[in-house]
Amino acid sequence: MRSPFETAERQAFRESVRSFVEQEVTPFVDDWDEAGSIPPELHEKAGALGVFGFAVPEELGGIGFDDVFMRRIWGEELARCGAGGVGAALGARSISIDPIVKHADPSIRDRVVPEVVSGRKCCSLGITEPSGGSDVANLKTKAVRDGEGWRLSGSKTFITGGMTSDYFVVGARTGGAGPAGVSLFFVEWGAEGFTRTELDKKMGWWCSDQATLYFDDVYVPQTNMIGPENLGFMAIMQNFNLERVALIAGCLGACQTLYDDAVSWARERETFGKPLIKHQVIRHKLVDMSMRVDALDGYLNQVCWLINEGESPVAEISKAKVFATKALEFCASEAMQILGGAGYLRGNRVERIYREVKVMAIGGGSEEIMRDLAARQMGL
Ligand SMILES: Cc1cc2nc3c(=O)[nH]c(=O)nc-3n(C[C@H](O)[C@H](O)[C@H](O)COP(=O)(O)OP(=O)(O)OC[C@H]3O[C@@H](n4cnc5c(N)ncnc54)[C@H](O)[C@@H]3O)c2cc1C
CATH class of the missing domain: 1.20.140.10 (Butyryl-CoA Dehydrogenase, subunit A, domain 3)
Incomplete structure (x- = not known):
């Protein structure tokens, strides 16, 4: 439908995304879905379009502005390939990057954001747990103080991109019961005590992976806390x-x-x-x-x-x-x-x-x- 919101700039953005999807994605989705993954280089090709850089300052590799209509255009046009797994595989970083950009320690933010926004590295959001995903305020993964840092114990499941991501934004309990006891942490794959397994066959989204993550006394320094303590919810x-x-x-x-x-x-x-x-x-x-x-x-x-x-x-x-x-x-x-x-x-x-x-x-x-x-x- 014609719309007053579809400005010339957004129309141009839609056309470039549409031609990207038609040439680089749609012809291959049947094969990717059967194979269970998208090619690693697709992340960087999408990154070059700027679609991971909304609300990310230019000095961190972003586009320096936000426009929710453009975010919408990217999601809508990508879905036209007819395989939701592509959007899931590429989009895991988009649902986890904002807390890092806005609230992470600069030493982490300045290193990680450019890699994620360019598509060179992946990042996932770890909220859902084996005991449930709807009742976020009741999450059970624990973070306990240890000297200058924290030790994480618990598990997350259904984490999109969890098998392939390098970086994770994880919700954990640092305080009492309920929403006021939850904090967010930045956790890197490779940390001692952090393991993962892939979820079994799924009904759809075949070309994206979902993982269960296990944190067995994983140490993270204080700088890995994203935002203030107990304000993660x-x-x-x-x-x-x-x-x-x-x-x-x-x-x-x-x-x-x-x-x-x-x-x-x-x-x-x-x-x-x-x-x-x-x-x-x-x-x-x-x-x-x-x-x-x-x-x-x-x-x-x-x-x-x-x-x-x-x-x-x-x-x-x-x-x-x-x-x-x-x-x-x-x-x-x-x-x-x-x-x-x-x-x-x-x-x-x-x-x-x-x-x-x-x-x-x-x-x-x-x-x-x-x-x-x-x-x-x-x-x-
Ligand atoms: C393919 C896939 C990818 C995912 N990717 C991610 C990811 O990247 N990161 C992440 O953190 N999570 C991810 N999730 C998890 C997703 O967010 C959860 O599945 C969702 O929040 C529901 O949680 P649950 O499955 O534990 O269901 P539950 O919370 O156990 O709920 C089960 C059912 O009961 C209903 N229900 C629950 N409470 C009530 C209530 N009070 N009243 C009425 N009905 C209720 C729910 O609506 C649901 O239908 C993914 C899930 C899937 C399937």
């Missing part, structure tokens, strides 16, 4: 806002892809003597999909605009994420139905996106948790 929640915007944008790009593929198929395929698209039932399905794409597009614009204005629209982000995953569920189901048996075969975008609906509805805050959060923010 707030930083985790703020970080979630942009992660969720990226997930909403990913849902929008996937919905558009489902619509495009369903329209192409419906034009090509004939049943009962005419193209599928000439059957009213099919046309209605396509309109119902398109209506959700338009509504999600407008909703996301509103959310991006509020964040660009300096607001923290937690209720709107939460509601938009539920709206996005429900739209994706609907579009995936209808596109699959329109493709019929052809959609059920491995190696097409509709089949893959259909398998990837649930990770969007669970990861980064599930639909239930998003509704709960929205309700609290709305004073219900």
Whole structure:
């Protein structure tokens, strides 16, 4: 849809991202997904586009400004490749870099940020634990003071990029029970007592890895604490806002892809003597999909605009994420139905996106948790 928010600068950015995705990503996603990984050089190619450098100062390798609409464009256009695992594999660093840029000790920030933003190194966010991911305030990984530093013990799971990342932003309990006892730490792969194993076969996102991380009395110096002691919960929640915007944008790009593929198929395929698209039932399905794409597009614009204005629209982000995953569920189901048996075969975008609906509805805050959060923010 034409939009007043799509300025000439953003349009140019969209075109460069779109051509990157069309040339460097989409033709290869079937092979990458079957192989279970993306090529390491893709990280640096994406880094060269500047897409990891939002809100990162130029002296740290970033682009020196933030624009949530551009973040959205990157997420949306990348999702058009039809394999969410690519966005997950590349995006792990985007959901973990902000706390390092904003709150890490300069000795860590100045060394690590340029490597991550350029795509040379990966960084992951470690919040979810084997005992649960929704109740972040109750996380159990412990950090205990040891001289000038801390010793971490516990475990994280479902950590995207966890098998390949060099750097980790980890939530751990430094104080009493609840949100006021949580701090964030920077942990490097290679630290003594830090091990990891890959999660078993998954329903989707095949070309990204997810790991369980084990911290067995891992020592980190005081400088590795990110932000003030016991104020990590707030930083985790703020970080979630942009992660969720990226997930909403990913849902929008996937919905558009489902619509495009369903329209192409419906034009090509004939049943009962005419193209599928000439059957009213099919046309209605396509309109119902398109209506959700338009509504999600407008909703996301509103959310991006509020964040660009300096607001923290937690209720709107939460509601938009539920709206996005429900739209994706609907579009995936209808596109699959329109493709019929052809959609059920491995190696097409509709089949893959259909398998990837649930990770969007669970990861980064599930639909239930998003509704709960929205309700609290709305004073219900
Ligand atoms: C592919 C993938 C990649 C991921 N990547 C990362 C990552 O990089 N870093 C990271 O930290 N985490 C990651 N996660 C974890 C993800 O954030 C969690 O799965 C999510 O937060 C839900 O936590 P859980 O799976 O432990 O479910 P639980 O918290 O155990 O909840 C189980 C179910 O119960 C529902 N539920 C829980 N509490 C309530 C309630 N009060 N009322 C109603 N319903 C409730 C939940 O919505 C959910 O549907 C990833 C997950 C997946 C699947």
